Amino acid sequence: MANDTKDRILDAALSLFSQKGYEGTNIREISASLGLVKSGVYKHFESKEAIWNALLDKMIAYYAQRFGSAENLPPVPDTTQEFIAMTMRMAEFTIHDEHIIKTRKLLTLEQFRDERARALATKHFLTGLTDMFTHVFAAMMDKGLIRRDDPEMLAFAYTAPISALIRLCDREPEKTAEAIKQIEAFARHFIAVYKADEDKND
């Protein structure tokens, strides 16, 4: 039960911090959103900053477990169609998952204030995605699905535009449907450009 409330506090803090920022959120709001009173929160965390630190600990652990481990690499597709389908599944998931949306927003808002948020933001928005797709592209080159090139460069060129559209959805959710179409169009374009030469049938 202790842990339960502690987690509920962290959930509420994530929701509020990701909407209004750390400075823009006060402990009364956090506690009220849980149906308890401010001093109750202090039974579980000694300060607002302690909530922030625990939240970041959790986010870092979650990221390491979910995206950081070698086992969680995306499966290598057998066809370019499958690759595009995989891209769309991942994109739609990350665009719609409430917890991940809040995490991205939080990192966006606090990246200039907190060192750990800064580092995690770079992973989330840039290097994490690039690393992940570097492996996929290297394997696709081995399979002859796309032409040989620097897999890291391809991964960067592929993920950065998709990441930009995901962040657009965070900012302007009403553009989500269009952004998803744009992601698919971009993915198709990308594959058409990098497709292995002997395989030009799309």
Next chain:
Amino acid sequence: MANDTKDRILDAALSLFSQKGYEGTNIREISASLGLVKSGVYKHFESKEAIWNALLDKMIAYYAQRFGSAENLPPVPDTTQEFIAMTMRMAEFTIHDEHIIKTRKLLTLEQFRDERARALATKHFLTGLTDMFTHVFAAMMDKGLIRRDDPEMLAFAYTAPISALIRLCDREPEKTAEAIKQIEAFARHFIAVYKADEDKND
């Protein structure tokens, strides 16, 4: 003199808001950074929110004048080398210009709180760049510098990765030198990929 102090207040507000956010900044800091006392600020703006609104007005006007008008389109290069050089000039400028850095940071921090900041953020980080380079790529296709394709798709595929690296510099300035190298490597890769077929001498 009235306008002078008013502008100095807006400058100070931009600096502070872009570092610590609107909520994280108080009027005493703004006034102190100008060597005057809090109530002096209220001789020029009726509230903190009025400062924010005036700042956004200024940013919107600046953007419209600098990036929004047709006259300020980048010149169409005559060679792909020139195109890369132009890219690097623009990238290095936007990465190092203090005022533009602050503007980007401000929009990053306030995009979820203020409608106008939201709209301007999308322009700054996404559509503005795409629109700009759509024209350049269309002209380069006409000149036969790159192969015929959808210029808007190319503009998006080109500017989004560069924008991601610029935002990395905002977040982690110590990575600026490396990011600039990455931008150049990406630009060269991009041109190599899209170069017109009859022109394959790099």
Next chain:
DNA sequence: TTGACAAGTGACCTTTTGGTCACTATAATA
């Protein structure tokens, strides 16, 4: 049954915040 502990309450405290106001100094104008 009782003792102890964890969870939650409400009153209270201090500091910080945005904002007001009567006042002064200064410089331009009638």
Next chain:
DNA sequence: TATTATAGTGACCAAAAGGTCACTTGTCAA
């Protein structure tokens, strides 16, 4: 020169903020 508007000061205010503490309540183990 007298007047007046403007820029700036410092004391003040109320609200909101983070945080503390004595107290109650419910639960579980001795």
